[in-house]
Amino acid sequence: MESCVAAVDIPVIGSLNGASLSGWAETARRMQETGAAALEVNPYAVPGDLGVPGSAIEERHVEIVHAVKDAVSIPVAMKLSPFFSATGTVCHMLDAAGIDGLVLFNRFLQPDIDIETMLVRPAVTLSAPYEAGLARTWIAILRGHVRASLAATTGVETGADVAKYLLAGADVVMTASALLRHGRSYAATLLADLSAWMERKDFATIDDFRGLLAIGTDVHAGDFERAGYVAALSHAKETYGDFLVRA
Numbered sequence: 001m002e003s004c005v006a007a008v009d010i011p012v013i014g015s016l017n018g019a020s021l022s023g024w025a026e027t028a029r030r031m032q033e034t035g036a037a038a039l040e041v042n043p044y045a046v047p048g049d050l051g052v053p054g055s056a057i058e059e060r061h062v063e064i065v066h067a068v069k070d071a072v073s074i075p076v077a078m079k080l081s082p083f084f085s086a087t088g089t090v091c092h093m094l095d096a097a098g099i100d101g102l103v104l105f106n107r108f109l110q111p112d113i114d115i116e117t118m119l120v121r122p123a124v125t126l127s128a129p130y131e132a133g134l135a136r137t138w139i140a141i142l143r144g145h146v147r148a149s150l151a152a153t154t155g156v157e158t159g160a161d162v163a164k165y166l167l168a169g170a171d172v173v174m175t176a177s178a179l180l181r182h183g184r185s186y187a188a189t190l191l192a193d194l195s196a197w198m199e200r201k202d203f204a205t206i207d208d209f210r211g212l213l214a215i216g217t218d219v220h221a222g223d224f225e226r227a228g229y230v231a232a233l234s235h236a237k238e239t240y241g242d243f244l245v246r247a
């Protein structure tokens with residue numbers, strides 16, 4: 001952390017994943033001391049214990065927020081799994097606990113199976129733009145309903161993907177896969193693409209269009225999503241009609 005902070009003139013955000021509450025707090029404190037401008041806590045864990053109810057996992061997230069927020073004075077964001085049964089409720093709980101940012105969503109590195117060697121292999125796959133839909137949907141729903149900033153992660157490959165997240169209401173857009181695929185300098189390409197689109201659309205600043213396509217706070221998100229589901233099925237019928245009937 002120290003060498004990174006010294007090497008650049010932009011704020012450095014520390015990312016941490018802990019096991020015990022004291023471990024979360026201690027590591028957070030050390031990161032702040034070594035110059036982190038903010039923290040992203042990432043409770044990356046697949047709940048393999050089949051006896052643990054969802055409510056206990058949600059409560060653990062709240063405890064982590066309290067432990068880390070009590071330990072540091074810099075802003076703290078939490079990176080979330082896409083696999084809660086009520087994502088919006090969890091976001092509300094974390095918001096009430098004082099989280100400063102919500103990072104939607106973590107992408108789990110799932111192992112593959114090699115059918116020739118009959119071995120389980122660790123696999124790191126990079127994301128594709130179609131995967132952005134889930135995070136975009138939740139950002140569009142949450143915009144205006146939580147105090148925390150909303151950061152998008154997953155599926156950014158082009159400037160258009162950045163623009164879509166911003167239109168949905170993201171405060172921050174992140175990419176790991178695109179930089180791994182194209183190299184660090186690709187960040188400049190993404191920014192140039194976004195600027196070109198903004199110019200074409202006559203937007204002078206990002207605030208001129210951020211959240212333009214979020215689901216309004218006066219709209220019932222459940223009804224909105226239901227209408228989208230029905231529209232998508234109608235579209236699928238138009239596209240694959242004969243096939244759907246035969247199936």
Ligand SMILES: Cc1cc2nc3c(=O)[nH]c(=O)nc-3n(C[C@H](O)[C@H](O)[C@H](O)COP(=O)(O)O)c2cc1C
Pocket residue numbers: 015042079105106107124125126127128153154155156174175176177178180
């Ligand atoms: C090789 C690799 C390593 C990663 N390491 C971390 C990590 O240490 N901590 C973390 O929070 N996310 C990590 N991620 C997840 C990314 O930060 C990001 O959330 C995820 O890949 C989805 O975004 P993307 O579509 O831009 O890749 C990693 C992803 C990849 C591909």
